[in-house]
Amino acid sequence: MKKTLLIVLAIILGMAALSNTVDAQQMRGTEISASVSQQIKVTGRVTDSNGDGIPGVxxxxKGSTVGTxxxxxxxxxIYCNVGDILVFTFIGYKPLEIxxxxxxxxxxxxxxxxxxDEIF
Incomplete structure (x- = not known):
């Protein structure tokens, strides 16, 4: 009886150790992918051709609903990833992508x- 109980206990502990190993491997993969797509803080200014700031742009x-x-x-x-495309739009101006x-x-x-001209 004691021998059977020890065998069952060893199997359970072995399975728990295997489960923890898989979880650790999955966690390491998650950490790597999170660091690859880390966002940066992007600041800037939008002006017209005279250098005057344009409010409300x-x-x-691009491809998301995130904006400012x-x-x-x-x-x-705005917080975004390097390589993202920012789309700037304002009534009466051509859209700009950077x-x-x-x-x-x-x-x-x-x-x-x-x-x-189409309005008038």
Missing amino acids: NIRI VTDADGNFT VVRGGSIEGVLVPDTQSI
Whole structure:
């Protein structure tokens, strides 16, 4: 009886050890993938061709719903990954797409004269 109980106990403990090993391997894989896609803080300013900041410009990460809006001086902050594409849109201006390469972006929006002419 004692021998059977010891065998069962050894099997259970062995299975628990195997389970913990698998969990540790899965955790290591998770940590690696998390560090690869770590987000950075990107700050910047959106201006017109005269260098004046544009308030209220919509900025979003292409292919997602994550975004922000420029403040009264045209400044913004967004968290994204290097390589993401930021899409800048504002009524009366052509959309602008910028690939994130670092933590600072300066965008200049160009008036969309065609869409303005269509209104009048």
